[in-house]
Amino acid sequence: xxxxxxxxxxxxxxxxxxxxxxxxxxxxxxxxxxxxxxxxxxxxxxxxxxxxxxxxxxxxxxxxxxxxxxxxxxxxxxxxxxxxxxxxxxxxxxxxxxxxxxxxxxxxxxxxxxxxxxxxxxxxxxxxxxxxxxxxxxxxxxxxxxxxxxxxxxxxxxxxxxxxxxxxxxxxxxxxxxxxxxxxxxxxxxxxxxxxxxxxxxxxxxxxxxxxxxxxxxxxxxxxxxxxxxxxxxxxxxxxxxxxxxxxx
Amino acid sequence: xxxxxxxxxxxxxxxxxxxxxxxxxxxxxxxxxxxxxxxxxxxxxxxxxxxxxxxxxxxxxxxxxxxxxxxxxxxxxxxxxxxxxxxxxxxxxxxxxxxxxxxxxxxxxxxxxxxxxxxxxxxxxxxxxxxxxxxxxxxxxxxxxxxxxxxxxxxxxxxxxxxxxxxxxxxxxxxxxxxxxxxxxxxxxxxxxxxxxxxxxxxxxxxxxxxxxxxxxxxxxxxxxxxxxxxx
Numbered sequence: 214x215x216x217x218x219x220x221x222x223x224x225x226x227x228x229x230x231x232x233x234x235x236x237x238x239x240x241x242x243x244x245x246x247x248x249x250x251x252x253x254x255x256x257x258x259x260x261x262x263x264x265x266x267x268x269x270x271x272x273x274x275x276x277x278x279x280x281x282x283x284x285x286x287x288x289x290x291x292x293x294x295x296x297x298x299x300x301x302x303x304x305x306x307x308x309x310x311x312x313x314x315x316x317x318x319x320x321x322x323x324x325x326x327x328x329x330x331x332x333x334x335x336x337x338x339x340x341x342x343x344x345x346x347x348x349x350x351x352x353x354x355x356x357x358x359x360x361x362x363x364x365x366x367x368x369x370x371x372x373x374x375x376x377x378x379x380x381x382x383x384x385x386x387x388x389x390x391x392x393x394x395x396x397x398x399x400x401x402x403x404x405x406x407x408x409x410x411x412x413x414x415x416x417x418x419x420x421x422x423x424x425x426x427x428x429x430x431x432x433x434x435x436x437x438x439x440x441x442x443x444x445x446x447x448x449x450x451x452x453x454x455x456x457x458x459x460x461x462x
Numbered sequence: 463x464x465x466x467x468x469x470x471x472x473x474x475x476x477x478x479x480x481x482x483x484x485x486x487x488x489x490x491x492x493x494x495x496x497x498x499x500x501x502x503x504x505x506x507x508x509x510x511x512x513x514x515x516x517x518x519x520x521x522x523x524x525x526x527x528x529x530x531x532x533x534x535x536x537x538x539x540x541x542x543x544x545x546x547x548x549x550x551x552x553x554x555x556x557x558x559x560x561x562x563x564x565x566x567x568x569x570x571x572x573x574x575x576x577x578x579x580x581x582x583x584x585x586x587x588x589x590x591x592x593x594x595x596x597x598x599x600x601x602x603x604x605x606x607x608x609x610x611x612x613x614x615x616x617x618x619x620x621x622x623x624x625x626x627x628x629x630x631x632x633x634x635x636x637x638x639x640x641x642x643x644x645x646x647x648x649x650x651x652x653x654x655x656x657x658x659x660x661x662x663x664x665x666x667x668x669x670x671x672x673x674x675x676x677x678x679x680x681x682x683x684x685x686x687x688x689x690x691x692x693x694x
Contacts, residue, residue: 219560232560285563311561318554384564384573385551417475426554427474427547429575430651436567445659452657454475 214240214306218253220265221313223322226329230322232311242302246289247272247279249301250312267326272297274439277376281326282313287378287437295376295439315377317386319423332423333375336392339419340412343405357403367401370394372440379434379442385426390434392420393446400453410457417454477547482652484540489649489674491533496681502615503688510605510612517611521597541583548576571643572651578644585637592618619689631690638683645675 216237223230235257240249247269254264270276279296283289289299304310312326320328346352371394379390396413399405405412428447435444498520501513520526564573571578596602596614603610621627649671653659658667 221560230557282559285559285561286566313559313561316555316557316559318556382567384555384568386554387551417473421472421474424554426551427477428655429547429551429572430647430654431564431568431572433564433567444654448654448657448659450657451475451478451655454473455479455657 214242214301214304216240216301216304216307217309219309219311220253221326222265223314223325225324226321230325232313240301242300244301245272245297246281246283246299246301247297265326266324268328269297274298275374277374277439280315280328280330280377280381282315282381284311287315287382288376288439292436293439293441295374298439315381317377317380317425319386319388319425320377320380328377330375330377332425333377333388333391335423336388336416336419337375337395339415340395340399341408341415343399344407345404354404359402363401367398370397370401370442370446373398373438373442374440376439378437378439380425382433382437383426383428384431384433385429387428387434388420388423388425389428389447389450390438390442390444392416393444393450394442396450396453397446400449409453410461413450413453413457414461417450474550477543478655480539480543481547482655484536484543485648485652487536488533488540489645489678491536492678492682496678499682499685502612502685510610511608513612513615514605514608514610517597518608537586541579544576544579569647571647575644575647578640581637581640582644585633585640588633589637616689616693619686620693621690622693627690627693631686634686635683638679641682642675642679645678646672649674 218235218237219232220235221230222233235253237249237253240252244252247267250265250267257264268278268280270278272279274295274297277295279288281288281296283296283299288294288296290303291299314320314322314326315328315330317328319332320330322328373391373394375391377391380386380388383389396416399412400409430444430447432444435442498516501509501516503509504512520530593611593614597609597611602614605613617623619627619631624630650664650668653664653667658664
């Protein structure tokens with residue numbers, strides 16, 4: 214198939230960028246989107262031109278690196294997929310495909326499609342520690358009885374790969390789904406309970422400091438999340454933040 | 463010291479709580495206001511006097527006065543907080559997407575709450591000027607010892623008296639349509655913001671919210687339409 218690509222080109226942080234057009238021929242429908250981008254970059258390098266910078270790592274949908282806003286959607290069309298799991302058969306022959314970086318004040322563009330998502334790392338760090346017994350007689354985690362429903366919910370929250378699709382797709386660049394998933398995965402389990410009050414307060418504070426927008430409950434994040442994380446996590450964070458603030462001394 | 467560092471009042475979440483609580487409080491106001499207005503469907507002198515006595519009660523009863531000041535405060539808070547949140551949200555994405563397809567993942571109303579709210583603000587100012595101001599400070603006839611707000615209302619939608627009656631009826635219906643969309647997202651959203659989410663109760667809240675967002679604005683819109691038609 215033949216496609217026309219319009220890809221964001223930006224030399225560096227704080228520089229003006231623009232869409233650059235490239236025609237691609239003989240694209241196989243079995244290629245992943247990243248493989249197609251590899252071919253584009255290969256063509257550019259052979260032609261003595263600068264390739265596009267983009268983030269990628271595992272290419273199996275678990276690292277959360279491949280941040281691309283494709284045709285107006287985070288990770289492109291299709292649900293519960295990252296860019297690396299998106300195949301060219303999802304597009305029509307002759308289609309024009311727009312490829313942009315995540316756009317958020319909290320995720321500054323480093324170059325082209327690559328953005329700095331270290332704000333997420335700082336939010337995780339602000340969450341602090343989980344108390345574990347290191348006195349020698351450590352207890353196996355599975356020895357603590359946990360209701361199946363709680364374990365399942367915590368696991369669902371923990372599937373967040375921190376890709377940033379929620380921020381990218383939210384019209385307010387809000388990081389609520391990410392932070393809520395991280396808060397939930399620990400607060401739902403007995404191991405995470407001792408520090409749960411401080412954790413939610415610190416993580417929300419850090420989220421605000423990073424300059425993410427506010428949640429307006431559009432629900433776009435849960436639709437575009439490659440791991441299908443539900444906004445019920447956000448409700449959980451909302452009530453934990455409120456109750457933690459009201460009951461903290 | 464576990465309290466929020468940035469202060470719970472300044473937190474983005476607290477602004478959401480404030481939006482939710484004031485919004486739900488204003489929903490209660492809408493119910494009260496609509497129930498009062500429905501008296502306009504009662505015709506004749508009987509209907510006129512009942513409505514005027516009701517208006518007199520609503521503007522003089524001390525308990526209602528306290529409630530009305532709370533409503534003014536709620537409206538102002540909801541507006542100011544809404545503007546602050548909207549500005550913060552715009553700042554959070556300084557460079558816009560070239561192509562963005564929000565319609566694939568969210569409802570139109572949820573993405574346009576600020577626009578809908580602004581339409582309602584303009585409506586509110588105009589509406590208060592037409593009725594609230596006249597009732598409180600304007601020249602108004604006294605019938606049977608009470609101010610005749612009933613005739614002011616009827617005349618406003620009477621094409622023989624007000625040249626703009628037809629236009630106003632249209633604008634009122636348009637404003638109520640905006641309110642319907644605003645409530646359609648706002649009602650259930652307020653519960654989510656307050657952290658109320660439950661596999662069994664949330665679908666009920668969503669259903670009540672949808673019903674509320676259709677019935678209340680439809681009830682309000684029916685009045686100008688009715689008054690305009692019977693007087694045309």
